Amino acid sequence: MSEITKFAKSLKYDANGLIPVIVQDYKDNQVLMLAYMNSKAVELTLKTRKATFWSRSRKKFWVKGETSGNIQKVKEVSYDCDKDALLVKAVQVGGAACHTGYRSCFFTKISSAGKHTVCGKRVFNPKDIYK
């Protein structure tokens, strides 16, 4: 068994066999998105250096950017003290991680008064990408 397989098997997964993964921009540390990997996706990410998740809605492997071309080139992978979460630092090709065209999926702030504020601008128009 390879070291990577051993590592992937050593992580703590939830009842569905998934672990949450934070993707952060390698250069400026902006958090881009949160998605999930299963054990095989962890291995694939480390082997291919392309962020690869398990799509909970489509129930299949999801190489981020396979549709849009906006892949995430993996620079660093870290795990947390409990081994139940991963942090991936990546270069986001195309500049936007979110399917809505925003750089980060976390583009709306909520204040303590309940006010919603959209931050940032769209990098692309989703209609131009997903046809």
Added chain:
Amino acid sequence: MSEITKFAKSLKYDANGLIPVIVQDYKDNQVLMLAYMNSKAVELTLKTRKATFWSRSRKKFWVKGETSGNIQKVKEVSYDCDKDALLVKAVQVGGAACHTGYRSCFFTKISSAGKHTVCGKRVFNPKDIYK
């Protein structure tokens, strides 16, 4: 119903009523930890501006820092495009978010060769904090 209660109820929670929450340092954007909130914890965090989670192991509310004094002063709360993850930017009192004494819970990198590398130094010795 307050705007904050409406917001908390509008989020998508998992089968256990929880949503993953990324905590990021307000100043330098380092990712400090990932934990979980239920609807009430989301409300409490927004109302008190102290990061408040649901402890899955202890099955109770967990005001981060209630034991160690290292609370997280909440500066910004954002939600993602699917409304199934939150991002909290906070000032980490005491300088370390991790119970091991490291600044971030994500203090170990894993390479594609399976090599584990500890990054950063301990801010405190856990034995001095948790007695």
